[in-house]
Amino acid sequence: MRDLRDDSDPLPHYGVIASDNKVIKHGETREQLPLRTSALCFEIEAAGLMLDFPCIIIRGICDYADSHKNKAWQGYAALVAAAYTKELLEYIPVRQVSQEGLAVDMCKHHREKLAFVRTEKHNRCHQTFKTSPYEDIEYTCWLESSANDLLWVTADPGCGKSVLSRSLVEDFLKDSTSDVTVCYFFFKDSDKPDRLNKALCSVLH
Structure with missing residues (x-):
């Protein structure tokens, strides 16, 4: 159990956020992962997203990733993430934003780039696993x-x-x-x- 704080002001933490496709509900696993990855917290919604195009993931963390996991603070976490996103966008010049490409176009370019670097050997290996x-x-x-x-x-x-x-x-x-x-x-x-x-x-x- 964490120590009581003297005030309720936000306390920022900076570090690695681990992303995966599985929910953690085990306190011992939660404690072991930071020792190997230096991760401060975990999220699952953005898993694999940065593999398609370069982006910034903004998430709200709402529980302790253990057996007491619940949705009680999910609304608050979503509100904080939305507020931070709005604050961040106010620092980005409008002209710079207008010059950025759409996510769908960036994903398409990424797929085309991957297809270009594939060799015939890679394609044959890839098709070997296509059984349906x-x-x-x-x-x-x-x-x-x-x-x-x-x-x-x-x-x-x-x-x-x-x-x-x-x-x-x-x-x-x-x-x-x-x-x-x-x-x-x-x-x-x-x-x-x-x-x-x-x-x-x-x-x-």
């Missing part, structure tokens, strides 16, 4: 099906599942000229015991 033509089966079959099928979008945190789903619904499916009615819902898993009930309610709604 998922591009031709899952999405295309779902799109062309006349039955009441379900499209399941799944990936690691920070990979763009929500953005992809929103793009499908708003930019493509709603503009479709077919007579098919598209039903969709959004559900975010949580630590609360009624998460299955909420998921089913979302589907039924």
Whole structure:
């Protein structure tokens, strides 16, 4: 348990923030990781994001990454992150921001750059592990099906599942000229015991 503080003013900490795709709920693991990585805290939403394009990740930390993990301070943490983001943007010249490229364009450039440096040997090795033509089966079959099928979008945190789903619904499916009615819902898993009930309610709604 930490010592009581004399005041409630913010106390900044500077250091490494570890990013992964798994939630930490174990105090001993939490204590061991900083010894190996010098990380002050952990987050999962931005995992893999900086692999696609250079950016600054701003997150609000809201619990102690142990068995007492809960959502009680999540709203406050999100508010602090938003306030800091606003403060940071006020220091960036407008002209400099207007000259920056869009994230979608930067991701496209990054993918093109990776594709360029791949050799034929790399491509053959990469294709060896492709045991299922998922591009031709899952999405295309779902799109062309006349039955009441379900499209399941799944990936690691920070990979763009929500953005992809929103793009499908708003930019493509709603503009479709077919007579098919598209039903969709959004559900975010949580630590609360009624998460299955909420998921089913979302589907039924």
